[in-house]
Each structure stands twice: as C-alpha cells, then as structure tokens.
Amino acid sequence: MAQTAKDHMGRPIVVVTGIGIVTSLGEGKEDNWRNLISGASGVRKITRFPTDELRTKIAGIIDWQGEGQYCAPVHSLTLARKSAAEAIAQSAIGARGSFPGPLFVAVSPAETNWDQRMEIYNSAAPANCSGYDRLVKNVAAGDFALYYSLFQFGSIAEHLAEQFGTRGQPISLTTACASGATSVQLGVEAIRRGDADTALCVGTDGEICEEMVVRFNLLSALSTHNEDPQGASKPFSRARDGFVMAEGSATLVLESYDAAKARGAKILGVVRGTGERADTFHRTRSKPDGSAIIDTIKRSLADAGMPPEEIDYINAHGTSTPENDKMEYLALSEALGSHLDSTPISSNKSMIGHTLSAAGTIEAAISLLTLHAGVIPPTINCHEQDPNILMDVVPNVKREQAVNTVMSNSFGFGGQNVCLIFSGEPG
C-alpha cells in the first residue's frame, strides 16, 4: 500500500491549493489583502435602488462591475465565477472546464425579486385579473425561460458545474450565515471519506435588494449609521449597533495532501479540523450560556487533535451586532480558557461587511492569507472597545505577527454554528 499522509484520526489530510476572493474591497486576493491590511472599508451608500424610507441605506455592495439591470442570481453567479476561476487557476488543477471533483456551493435562498415580479405583472394586462392570478397568467403566456434557469434554488450551482466541469451532482446548501463554512466542511468530509481527491468549495452572495434590507431591518439586525458608511461596521466596539450587509464570493480548492503532492501543487494551508453543534434555544439567538457555540469550538479542536494553546489567531464571526459579539466572546473565553488572553482576534466584517451566505468561505480564504503573510488584518472602527469584551481585537491597525494556526468562526440564524481550523503546510 502506498504511503499516505493521515491525520491523528487516520484520515487523509486535507489541504488548500487554490483561493479566490471577491468582496466590496476588490476583486482577487491581491486587492483584497492590500485593502484588508490597510484597514480600508468597502461599505458605501446603496445606489442600486432607492433607499427612501429604509432605516438602513448602506451596504458592502459590489456595484463596480456595471452590469446594467441588476438580477440577484446573475450577480451571485458572476461573483462565484470570478472567485472560482481565480482559485482554480492558482491551484492549476484539472483541465480547462474540467475540475476533477465535486462542487459544494453556499448560496442565498433567493426568490424572484420585486423587479422581476413587476416586470412580469406589467408584461400583459389580462382582463379581470390581478395579483398572483395575473402574475401566473402572464408567466404562462410569456417567455420566461431565462428565469426558469435562474430562479431554481439549484440554479447557481448548476451553472457553475456546467462552466467548471465539476464531477457529479453539485450540492447547493444553506446554513444561513454559516453557509460558507459548511461548504468547506462538506468538501473536507468528502475527501476524508476518500470519495474525492479534490473538492471545489464556493460561497457566494450578491443578493442585496430592498426586501432583504427591510427583512433584516425588521429584525433590528442592521446598523443604521448611514451618515458614516465606512464607520458603520464596528465589531466589539461599545457603539456597535448591528451588522452591515455585504456581497462577495470566495472559493477554496481542497485536495488530499497526497493528491496535491503527487501533482506537485503548492500547498497553501491545511484544514486541520472542523466543528459543529446546532443550537435549540431560539431562531435568531444563541443559548444564553453559549453552550452550543462552546461545543462547536471544542469539537473543532478535538477534530484537529490540538489543545487551545496551538491557536495563534482567531478570525472572528464578529458581526457587529450587540448579541453576536458578546456571545462570541463568552464562548471563546469558556472554550479556550486563559489562552484567549494572549490570542489576537479580529473581524474581517469590520471592513468587508457581512457577506451572509459567503462569509464563512471568504473568512476561511482570508484566514489562509493571514497564515502566509504573517500579518493580522485589524478590526477597524474599534475606537472604544466594549469594556465587557476583554479580548485583543487588533484594533484599527494591522499587526505583524507570525501565525501558524487560525480558527475561523461562523454562526447563523437557526442555531447554525461552525468552526474551522487551518494551519500552514506540515513540515
């Protein structure tokens, strides 16, 4: 039997050989990294649609692509195509249009939007007919084949599978704001099972529209600091008042260590462990004792086979909501104990905003970039840290520090909690 690299539980070691990223800070790893370490913000006033009457008028929206009429799944797909192409090119795996493994895509559960709804409604005016009767009648009489191919919940993954030639049935998934991390988990699990040598893990979310802003506003989840867009996302600060919605995509090419070595691929990092634990407390809030999040973090450490002391840096979920940041601190202090006192933690969302379905993948990608650079991106807008959150949040300015192991947290509505741990290449 050939020599194979196994982890502490006898499973194939999973490595990362390609990274792609698009956010409100720019397109590609280089632009994003430069802006992240300089403490730039991608949050701006929303111009995609009128914001009259909305409580929140800002977002980390990606509007520099100038694609004409906005259509949510097209935008999400465009972002995903960019990040996937960048990651596959870096990995240099497979052949053009032929990726030799499965596809896992974290996507927003997007519905037809008001633009489409009114377009359909106004496409004809059948007699004595209004509301959904008219919508359905107009759809039946018109040509909406394009929408048929865009508004299925499997649409984005299908179009990606077609373009990149991934293997098998692609999986579209959602675990709310943990979705991106779940896509990485699924890829890791497939490789550990030996079902695949490589997997394409994508998170994408380009779905900011009027209704999404209103929905989150009605849950009082969003920052309303409209006058200072770049200062609105302020995780861990005393003045934090909600998250800032954002758009983006990231892709990781995962491979077994053996497969990567066999083809001479450059290894960008190792996925050491993943952890998960569903919460039962509430649809939008964690158990007050943080037990589900604590368990998630502990399970990721156990899966990685490492003590808390090996964690050099934490890429926080850090949404900037009063509730999340408090609970994340509570859970980390319980799960990591006194090691948390000496462990820097920062929130990419302070600069990018919260990319929702894509956030877990984007932050996994940035965690890997952090390993390489030996530079920790800051938590910006932290001018007065919450006195009840006693962590080293790398306020406002990047820090030069060698990082060998990163923990990345993702928590979502519906009690979804996922934690990922990455290290540099094994020696």
Next chain:
Amino acid sequence: MNTNKSEVWVTGIGLVSSLGEGLETHWAQLTSGKIPVPSVDTEDQAPYLVHPIVDFDITAQIPKRSDQRQMGAWQHLGAYAAGLALDDAGIAHNADLLAATNLIVAAGGGERDLEADEAIIELLGKSDNPGAQLNASLMTELRPTLFLAQLSNLMAGNISIVHGVTDSSRTFMGEEMAGVSAIETAVAQIQHGQGEIFLVGGAYIAERADMTMLMEFGHTLWQGDYGPVWSRADGNGGMIMGSAGAFLVLESREHAQARGARPYARINKIVSDRCNRQAGAARKVADGLLERVADQIPKGPLAVLSGCSGVQPQLSEEHDFLSDLSDRGFSPAIRGVTTIMGNTLEAQFPVNVVLASLAISKGAFFDPFDNSGVEQEYSGNPARVLISSWGHWRGEGLALIDTPDVPLRGEN
C-alpha cells in the same frame, strides 16, 4: 479511517402527503387491489391541478403555540413529519441520542405573504415614485416572523428547537436533487463513520401561487385534466405538483442493533449526476448511474419507483430508460409515484425512499398506479426496489433499497 463500510438502515419514517398521514394509510391505498385514487384539487391553483396536503394536527408534534407561530405551513409540515420519524424510530425525547443525531434537510423556501405581495403590487401600480413606495410598503406590510418562516434553513432550525436534534445541521437546496443529495450524503457519512444516526428528509407545499409562478417559468406545469404521469407524453408534457413531508431516520447497523432497533430496509446505494439536458443527455447519465448499481441486482422481476416529473422530453427519456431495463435481463414493474402524489419536489426522493422501505418491510409491492400499460403487476416479495429520480430541470439520481439480513420492522 474506517475502511469497512457500515450498512445503512432505515429505522424511522415520518410521512404526510395528499393521501394521508402515516405508513398504514399509504399502504392501504396503494395495495387495495385497484388503481389508487389520488386527491386532486382543481381550484386552489386553477387552471393548474395540485395534490393538496391533508389536514394534520400540528399540536401533536409542535406542542408550543409560540413555536407554531414562528412557522408557516411549509415548516409546520417539515417539523411535523420529522417528529413522526423520530417517534417511529423510538428516539423522540431521548435527549442524549438526539444530541448525537445529525440533520440534513432538503429545502426550498417558506411561504411568502401573498396578500402582502398583492397589496404592494396594487400600490406600486398607482405610485408616482415606485421606488420609495416599495420601501415604505415593505416596511409596513412584511412581518418580522415571516422572514424566519421563509428562510430555507429554518426548517432545520425549527426541527432542532422543537425536537432537540443538535449534532450537525445542514440544509441542501436544489429542488428534487436536494432530496437525493441529502440522503446520499447522509448514507456516505454513516458508511464512513462520520455519524452514526441521521434525520433526513424534506417537505413541499404545492398550494402556493408563488411556487406555481416559479414552476411555470419553464411552461412546465400540466394544463390539462388529471391524468397519470405516463399519459402526459404529448407536447411539452407537464407537472402536477403535490404536497408532502417525508423524513427518515437512518442509522448504521451497529448503532441500530446496539439500541435494539429494527430496520424497515437497507439503503444499498445512491448515485447521482447531472448534465445540461440536451436531447438524450439525461438518458446517458442514467445509463452511467445504472452501471454503478446494476451488479447489485439479480436478473428477473425488479420493483421500480419513479419520480418522473412529467416534463418532456425527460418523461420519454426516463420512460425509455426504465423500459429498457428489460434489455439487461430485468423485468421492471414501474410505479410512477408522481401519478398519485404529484411532484413533491424536495420531498420527492425522500417519499420514494419511504415507499421503497415500506414495500420491503411489508414484503410486497404496490399495485399499478394507472392502467396505461406502462406499469406491470408485481407479485411476490420484492427483496429490493430501484428508485429513479430526475429533476424537472436538472439532475439525475438512482437508488437501490434492499433487505438487510435481520428481522424487519413488523416481522415476528
């Protein structure tokens, strides 16, 4: 790594559909000796037909009113069917076991507030400033809880909250193929020791104008009178949508035996793939999938459940694929499940796994669902059932459910 693959057993089932609630109700209607009579609603989504969900007592599985209020009809159905499956597996309220139970839900989205949508449409039509009007209307018309009732992963979230299932929790999307991938993934995880016990399934509510609109984008809904799926081959064919919630408890053989649980059936294999649906492409994919399953199937009579959507040309391609099983020495007895229950979308494949498991545990197969001549009688005990599941838009799946070598549920 565990290289000896664990057997995967079906040890709990929850099923509610247009035919009724529970396995015995379905069994009685589908083995009466006559062609079963589907429940068809001609008015709710007229001119389209739907197979409507039966009434069920939400309180029996979702006792708290505060929980009930946080969900719409779709989440009610899913959380209800999930609870039935946990009850049936004998693990409901077993906190330790539920904390080690993994969850994979095949989900679409929850109900929009159609009255709010219609009110907003009216206002936008009259407004000089539709942009501002839309925002103002959304702020006043949308209810905060409705967002959570619509969120796809909140079916799983509610199952965790109501029933206490708290190991991993994943929600797969993608219409029919979400159901295939959900069970396929759970089976792979159990086989490789990435979990011992899973709750897997999905639900779909067909009585929804927003979904009627979405499904009709491709002119893919059946516009004529009711007819069996195999009779809709003319022109574009078409789907009749149906409501159902179907959940299964899947377990490794070792885990089930350790707690004394008996199986309905064993999941031998699930395979799936995709293509761009150019003419003949889906058939080619299905032939490839069959290659990966066929060596597990002895020649002779073969019980087959099909989730055929009714959309052409896939209807004809799948029909030919299944008929041509005879070229390989099988004598297929095909049952078009969509004929009697409609296309239940994300729930469709879980429904078929439920029905296959039921047939195996009962030691008999279903009567033909129509008299089209496509569906042949099957007599005797089906040791295995082949399931064919193609998406109405994309994706092809194939599964083989068979008999473990232990006493089954209901056997002495």
